[in-house]
Amino acid sequence: MESYLITGGAGFIGSNFIHYLLAQRPNCRIVNLDLLTYAGNLAxxxxxxQDPRYQFVQGNINNQNLVQQLLRHYRVDYLVNFAAESHVDRSLKNxxxxxxxxxxxxxxxxxSARQVGIQKFVQISTDEVYGSLELDSSAKFTEQAVLAPSSPYSASKAAxxxxxxxxxxxxxxxxxxTRSSxxxxxxxYPEKLIPLLLTHGLQGQELPIYGTGENIRDWLYVEDNCRAIDLVLHHGQAGEIYNIGGHAERSNNEIANLLVDQLNLSGNQISYVADRLGHDQRYALDTSKIERELGWQPQWSFEEGLKHTVNWYLKHKDWFYSLRK
Incomplete structure (x- = not known):
């Protein structure tokens, strides 16, 4: 039986990865260590x-005694670190x-992993460590690009x-x-762009967009990221870095207008607010390495993924209403 310690597993990507592992690897044991800060949600x-293969432990990843106890007690083979403060705006304040x-x-x-001895450690990082590309450029970041983080958040991830x-x-x-888009x-959690606009729209509120809305991001459906992480975990070459991107560059304006259409909202609900400090213009990843070495490709188109996401939020209004309270 493979044993995993997933840190930050009550967050967005971590909880999706736990669901993915339990579905794809039936003979596994998962320990989820999460401090349950504002973005960690056991819901x-x-x-x-109640799955006997799953165990939740509330605790801090800086507590090495606790981490080592868990690694030894559950005979952990793999540690995947999702635990992170991840919202740029919050990093500007604290x-x-x-x-x-x-x-x-x-x-x-x-x-802790070194002292106990485990098979593999996977660090979940972000494309934001690369810094910004020009809006009118066709360039993409490879894994060999120089890191040039723009915010305290991305600087902490690069470190x-x-x-x-x-x-x-x-x-x-x-x-x-892994560096994903x-x-x-x-x-x-509805502080990020898509769920923020979704939840605002569903409640009849304005859809706030930073600056002019021209900033571009590459969008990756979370299940595709989980599949890529699983491949890296079991087949990635030791010491290597892998970009994971969705091949779906969209501006913030495009995202807002797509959601207006899908939710049958008025375009007048889109509003523009003061731009974020140090706001990166564009992110784009060259994913040829993971495609070549591990045979990974995103399976979800952006249109399909966005439609599925909208439908999920429509069916789970209680989930985000409780968070917004």
Whole structure:
């Protein structure tokens, strides 16, 4: 039986990954370690809470004694670190929290994993560590691109990556880093663009867009990311970094207008607010490495993924109403 420690598993991508593992790998055991900060929500996992293969533990990833106890007790083979403060706006107001969780927390997990000895450590990172591309450029970031983070959030994630890489170089630990583009899908906390606009629209509120709305992101349906992470976890080459992108670049204006159409809203509900400090213009990833080495391709088109996401939120209004309260 394969044993996994998933940190931050009550969050958006982490909870989706736990669902994915339980469905795709029936003979597995999962321990979910999550501090349950504002974005951690056990309602994301209510449907599998009684599954005998799943165990939830509330705790801090900086608590090395706890982490080592879990690694030993459950004989963990794989540690996948989703735990992170991830909202750029919050990092502008309190960068120290991001350093503590994203950077120091990753180091604490690495050291615990090294002392206990596990098969593999996978760090879940972000395309934001690369910084920004020009709006009118066709360039894409490869895994060899220089890191140039623009926000305290992305700087803390880049610093965490450096520690992960150092544990591969210094101690020979089998590690991988995944850098994904903007995820969307079920269970996403409504501070991110798509669920923010969705929930505002469903409640008859304005749909706020930063600046002129021309900023471009590559959008990745969360299930495609989970499948890629699983491939990296089991087949990724030690020490390697893998970009994971959806091949779906859209501007914020395009996203807002698509949601207006799908929800039968008025275009007058779109409003423009003061731009975010240090707002990156465009992200785009070259995913040829993971496609070539691991045979991964996104299976969800953006149109299909967005429609599925809208339908999920329509069917789970109680889920986000409780969060907004």
């Amino acid at each position: 994301n996992l209510a449907d599998i809470a 960068p120290g929290v991001f350093l503590q969780t994203n950077t120091q927390g990753t180091l604490a997990l690495l050291e 965490a990556e450096m520690f992960v890489h150092s544990y591969y170089q210094t101690y020979g630990m089998d590690v991988n880093i 903007n995820n969307y899908g079920p269970y996403q």
